[in-house]
Amino acid sequence: xxxxxxxxxxxxxxxxxxxxxxxxxxxxxxxxxxxxxxxxxxxxxxxxxxxxxxxxxxxxxxxxxxxxxxxxxxxxxxxxxxxxxxxxxxxxxxxxxxxxxxxxxxxxxxxxxxxxxxxxxxxxxxxxxxxxxxxxxxxxxxxxxxxxxxxxxxxxxxxxxxxxxxxxxxxxxxxxxxxxxxxxxxxxxxxxxxxxxxxxxxxxxxxxxxxxxxxxxxxxxxxxxxxxxxxxxxxxxxxxxxxxxxxxxxxxxxxxxxxxxxxxxxxxxxxxxxxxxxxxxxxxxxxxxxxxxxxxxxxxxxxxxxxxxxxxxxxxxxxxxxxxxxxxxxxxxxxxxxxxxxxxxxxxxxxxxxxxxxxxxxxxxxxxxxxxxxxxxxxxxxxxxxx
Amino acid sequence: xxxxxxxxxxxxxxxxxxxxxxxxxxxxxxxxxxxxxxxxxxxxxxxxxxxxxxxxxxxxxxxxxxxxxxxxxxxxxxxxxxxxxxxxxxxxxxxxxxxxxxxxxxxxxxxxxxxxxxxxxxxxxxxxxxxxxxxxxxxxxxxxxxxxxxxxxxxxxxxxxxxxxxxxxxxxxxxxxxxxxxxxxxxxxxxxxxxxxxxxxxxxxxxxxxxxxxxxxxxxxxxxxxxxxxxxxxxxxxxxxxxxxxxxxxxxxxxxxxxxxxxxxxxxxxxxxxxxxxxxxxxxxxxxxxxxxxxxxxxxxxxxxxxxxxxxxxxxxxxxxxxxxxxxxxxxxxxxxxxxxxxxxxxxxxxxxxxxxxxxxxxxxxxxxxxxxxxxxxxxxxxxxxx
Numbered sequence: 001x002x003x004x005x006x007x008x009x010x011x012x013x014x015x016x017x018x019x020x021x022x023x024x025x026x027x028x029x030x031x032x033x034x035x036x037x038x039x040x041x042x043x044x045x046x047x048x049x050x051x052x053x054x055x056x057x058x059x060x061x062x063x064x065x066x067x068x069x070x071x072x073x074x075x076x077x078x079x080x081x082x083x084x085x086x087x088x089x090x091x092x093x094x095x096x097x098x099x100x101x102x103x104x105x106x107x108x109x110x111x112x113x114x115x116x117x118x119x120x121x122x123x124x125x126x127x128x129x130x131x132x133x134x135x136x137x138x139x140x141x142x143x144x145x146x147x148x149x150x151x152x153x154x155x156x157x158x159x160x161x162x163x164x165x166x167x168x169x170x171x172x173x174x175x176x177x178x179x180x181x182x183x184x185x186x187x188x189x190x191x192x193x194x195x196x197x198x199x200x201x202x203x204x205x206x207x208x209x210x211x212x213x214x215x216x217x218x219x220x221x222x223x224x225x226x227x228x229x230x231x232x233x234x235x236x237x238x239x240x241x242x243x244x245x246x247x248x249x250x251x252x253x254x255x256x257x258x259x260x261x262x263x264x265x266x267x268x269x270x271x272x273x274x275x276x277x278x279x280x281x282x283x284x285x286x287x288x289x290x291x292x293x294x295x296x297x298x299x300x301x302x303x304x305x306x307x308x309x310x311x312x313x314x315x316x317x318x319x320x321x322x323x324x325x326x327x328x329x330x331x332x333x334x335x336x337x338x339x340x341x342x343x344x345x346x347x348x349x350x351x352x353x354x355x356x357x358x359x360x361x362x363x364x365x366x367x368x369x370x371x372x373x374x375x376x377x378x379x380x381x382x383x384x385x386x387x
Numbered sequence: 388x389x390x391x392x393x394x395x396x397x398x399x400x401x402x403x404x405x406x407x408x409x410x411x412x413x414x415x416x417x418x419x420x421x422x423x424x425x426x427x428x429x430x431x432x433x434x435x436x437x438x439x440x441x442x443x444x445x446x447x448x449x450x451x452x453x454x455x456x457x458x459x460x461x462x463x464x465x466x467x468x469x470x471x472x473x474x475x476x477x478x479x480x481x482x483x484x485x486x487x488x489x490x491x492x493x494x495x496x497x498x499x500x501x502x503x504x505x506x507x508x509x510x511x512x513x514x515x516x517x518x519x520x521x522x523x524x525x526x527x528x529x530x531x532x533x534x535x536x537x538x539x540x541x542x543x544x545x546x547x548x549x550x551x552x553x554x555x556x557x558x559x560x561x562x563x564x565x566x567x568x569x570x571x572x573x574x575x576x577x578x579x580x581x582x583x584x585x586x587x588x589x590x591x592x593x594x595x596x597x598x599x600x601x602x603x604x605x606x607x608x609x610x611x612x613x614x615x616x617x618x619x620x621x622x623x624x625x626x627x628x629x630x631x632x633x634x635x636x637x638x639x640x641x642x643x644x645x646x647x648x649x650x651x652x653x654x655x656x657x658x659x660x661x662x663x664x665x666x667x668x669x670x671x672x673x674x675x676x677x678x679x680x681x682x683x684x685x686x687x688x689x690x691x692x693x694x695x696x697x698x699x700x701x702x703x704x705x706x707x708x709x710x711x712x713x714x715x716x717x718x719x720x721x722x723x724x725x726x727x728x729x730x731x732x733x734x735x736x737x738x739x740x741x742x743x744x745x746x747x748x749x750x751x752x753x754x755x756x757x758x759x760x761x762x763x764x765x766x767x768x769x770x771x772x773x774x
Binding site: 004005006007008009012013014015018041045046048051054055058059060061062063064065066099100102103106110111112113114115128131132135136137238239240241242251252255257258259261262263264265266267268269270271 | 391392393394395396399400401402405428432433435438441442445446447448449450451452453486487489490493497498499500501502515518519522523524625626627628629638639642644645646648649650651652653654655656657658
């Protein structure tokens with residue numbers, strides 16, 4: 001026997017956009033100005049109230065381990081947040097603080113998914129998801145979705161694709177890369193479907209704060225028997241702080257506790273103290289005004305991409321992404337992205353990072369840059385496609 | 388099929404000391420002064436230079452994702468550290484920054500260990516280790532060790548216990564809970580043994596900075612084909628910052644990169660900027676003086692435990708633990724620990740948290756408290772056993 005890479009790493013995909021990021025850095029080092037529309041993190045700094053709370057804690061020098069599941073006061077805050085935002089009563093014991101939503105996904109799947117089982121997911125979707133499933137030596141069954149279902153799974157699709165091997169369903173709403181939401185009705189029906197089939201329902205709600213002109217409903221409004229993944233990264237602008245949370249069904253609390261003790265010991269303490277300030281009225285006011293800024297950017301980018309000839313079948317209502325069909329210009333969106341970066345200094349993410357569903361004809365644009373920068377990006381994009 | 392806890396969580400042990408910690412908190416809430424000799428983290432605050440570096444970074448508000456493997460400048464610093472400390476030339480590409488040593492263990496085992504394979508470990512050892520192995524649905528083969536081998540595995544023991552299922556060997560030196568080191572010769576022979584058997588060698592070096600009157604050698608001094616786990620938690624007093632690192636063999640770099648991208652995205656950015664200040668001359672001077680303080684505590688605690696009738700077959704040379712044989716007083720050290728806490732307000736960790744090798748006759752004392760506090764603990768312990 002040789003010391004070799006474990007089987008679970010087979011088919012564990014890297015991100016194609018990394019190659020573009022690397023090249024973008026080189027171009028920047030040469031003095032070129034790059035317009036970044038590939039980045040999945042807010043361009044806004046972490047709000048001042050959160051920064052202050054972190055500094056106050058760090059200054060004590062007392063940055064020690066917390067309880068594995070997280071600071072009790074932070075779990076209580078999050079419980080209150082669900083009551084206020086979703087009218088859901090949630091025992092803090094079911095809330096586990098994790099190193100980002102990544103830690104939340106890891107925890108949820110490790111404690112619930114066995115080797116050989118299968119998870120249903122929409123294609124396109126966030127590329128890490130199937131890697132996590134792969135980590136358990138389980139399989140992802142991708143279901144092609146399109147504009148007719150808002151790029152989301154439906155209870156009908158779930159029923160149709162369910163097999164003996166299926167363990168559960170992962171929904172992300174708003175979706176990355178499409179920014180589209182599942183309808184309230186379909187969310188409810190899908191959860192009921194999965195529960196009636198005895199499966200696990202995983203609801204990725206990390207973009208919930210960033211929904212424009214409507215309100216996203218939490219899976220917890222329809223059932224207690226769901227895993228909900230959320231994060232301070234996106235709406236709260238805390239990406240680098242690496243803090244998120246997962247809510248587990250009552251029957252999984254003990255396993256989640258044991259998992260956290262071993263695998264996390266605890267989540268970064270200063271990030272937890274910082275997050276305690278995230279729910280204050282002042283901070284939420286600040287974040288809501290940022291949300292309006294994101295909405296303006298979405299509208300600006302959407303209109304301009306349509307004008308240039310991109311096809312966007314469903315106007316995205318959340319997150320900070322537009323997944324645009326670029327088939328009028330290319331059927332190799334990775335090459336298109338490389339050329340666009342090289343010739344015009346605009347960085348975008350190729351569709352192939354999000355699956356195989358006609359992904360070579362798609363590009364994800366992130367509006368994590370100011371309207372002025374997006375305008376410059378559009379100007380360059382126009383030059384590129386009109387050359 | 389029902390939505391149930393995954394099989395890999397079977398036999399995933401909780402920590403018995405948690406029950407004691409919970410009770411200690413209750414007693415403290417009642418106004419009792421508890422002497423903590425159970426805690427596996429330095430009582431010292433994070434050094435001022437590290438705090439300052441963190442604050443400077445956080446103040447910018449720019450706490451964004453870093454590269455998945457970590458800040459290039461931090462990986463370069465760690466590479467320099469190996470050159471200076473161990474005379475080992477190490478490509479920064481082999482160094483991955485992780486959320487604590489926990490993240491390092493997770494990465495190392497996920498990318499190298501398959502279901503059904505077996506890892507050899509000493510009993511007693513750190514309780515999380517076999518949980519990590521269990522996470523891969525692999526098995527731990529515990530090998531009872533004692534004073535004759537400094538509570539460490541040897542090349543002879545490895546050879547003797549190696550089977551078709553064995554994938555590799557995990558060594559921790561200094562060991563938690565015994566504080567004992569593997570000899571340089573045995574470290575070299577063990578690595579050679581494992582390499583010649585085609586297995587993986589995992590070296591837990593998280594207590595390397597805390598070695599008294601001698602110097603611990605890194606597994607990397609003997610082979611490039613090893614996994615080395617280290618952390619900023621113990622020597623650098625950064626527990627709550629959740630930052631560590633793992634060094635992987637060249638052949639695992641690509642898998643480690645893909646794993647990090649999905650499972651960590653990155654390690655907390657402010658912790659990484661803080662850690663950049665850890666290797667400065669001023670900071671190391673400060674940490675070395677703390678090390679001398681730990682050494683004094685070790686001597687004080689060691690002498691007093693011996694005086695009281697505990698048996699300590701090998702004087703520990705590292706970490707901040709003494710694993711004492713309490714068979715003169717009890718053959719149920721968990722009950723002993725509970726009673727000691729209840730009656731005298733002294734918290735210690737029962738042997739059963741570290742394995743099954745005569746663990747009911749052992750207690751782990753941590754000297755993560757001042758000499759004055761340890762003296763008070765000893766006074767109370769004396770009352771307890773003489774009552």
